[in-house]
Amino acid sequence: QVQLQESGPGLVKPSETLSLTCSVSGGSISGYYWSWIRNFPGKGLEWIGYIYYSGNTNYNPSLKSRVTLSVDTSKNQFSLKLSSVTAADTAVYYCARHMTYSSKFDPWGQGALVTVSS
Amino acid sequence: DIQMTQSPSTLSASVGERVTITCRASQSISSWLAWYQQKPGKAPKLLIYDASSLESGVPSRFSGSGSGTEFTLTISSLQPDDFATYYCQQYNSYSTFGQGTKVEIK
Numbered sequence A: 001q002v003q004l005q006e007s008g009p010g011l012v013k014p015s016e017t018l019s020l021t022c023s024v025s026g027g028s029i030s031g032y033y034w035s036w037i038r039n040f041p042g043k044g045l046e047w048i049g050y051i052y053y054s055g056n057t058n059y060n061p062s063l064k065s066r067v068t069l070s071v072d073t074s075k076n077q078f079s080l081k082l083s084s085v086t087a088a089d090t091a092v093y094y095c096a097r098h099m100t101y102s103s104k105f106d107p108w109g110q111g112a113l114v115t116v117s118s
Numbered sequence B: 001d002i003q004m005t006q007s008p009s010t011l012s013a014s015v016g017e018r019v020t021i022t023c024r025a026s027q028s029i030s031s032w033l034a035w036y037q038q039k040p041g042k043a044p045k046l047l048i049y050d051a052s053s054l055e056s057g058v059p060s061r062f063s064g065s066g067s068g069t070e071f072t073l074t075i076s077s078l079q080p081d082d083f084a085t086y087y088c089q090q091y092n093s094y095s096t097f098g099q100g101t102k103v104e105i106k
Helices: none
Strands: A004-008 A019-024 A031-038 A044-054 A055-058 A067-072 A077-080 A091-097 A114-117 B004-007 B008-012 B019-025 B035-037 B045-049 B061-065 B070-075 B086-089 B101-105
Touching: A004 A031, A019 A031, A019 A114, A044 A077, A044 A091, A055 A067, A055 B070, A067 B045, A077 A091, A077 A114, B004 B045, B019 B035, B019 B086, B019 B101, B035 B061, B045 B061, B070 B086
Parallel strands: B008 B101
Antiparallel strands: A004 A019, A019 A077, A031 A044, A031 A091, A044 A055, A067 A077, A091 A114, B004 B019, B019 B070, B035 B045, B035 B086, B061 B070, B086 B101
C-alpha cells in the first residue's frame, strides 16, 4: 500500500526557511492531492496547504504569504517551504494524501519534528 | 474560515464504558467530517469519514453521526487500545481540525 515519508532538517534557525520533502512509495503521486499538516506540541492540528500532482496549489490563508509547495512527479515527491520561521512554527510536520481538493486525509506519513531555535 | 470545537477536551473512562465525543462546526458543513485517532508519537489514523462511514479495518465499536453543525463520535465499549487523542476534521471548505479530545484511563 501507499506509504509516505517526510525528510528534512530537524532544526531551523529563526527567520530562515523550513524545507521538507515527502517521498511517496508503493503508488504513484499522479492523480491525487497531497497536503502538509502540522501538529503543535500538546496542541491541535493545522492544515498548511495542498498540491495536486499537476502542480495546482491551495494554501491555508493564515500561512499563504510564507508557504510554497512543489511537486516532482519524476521522483514521486512533493515538498514544503515555509519562510521566515519563528519558534511558533515548531511542530511535527506530516504529509498526507487525499482524493479530492477537500476531503479526508489517508494515509499520513510518520511525521517529522522541526524545531525552530538559534 | 470554519471553526471546529470539540468537547470535552479530556475524558476519563473505564474499559467497557460507552464514550461519546462531540464536534461542533461554526457553520454548516453538511456531512463533510472525519474523525481520527492519534497515539503519542504516531500519525493520526482515519476512523470515520463523511460523518458516519467507517473506514475499512476500523472496529465496529466506533461509529459517527450528525450533519450540519453537530457531530458525534461514539465508542460503544471502550477497549485498552482506544486510549488516545481523537480529532475531528471538516473538509467542506479547506480543512480545519478540532482541538482534540484526550481519552484517559479512569
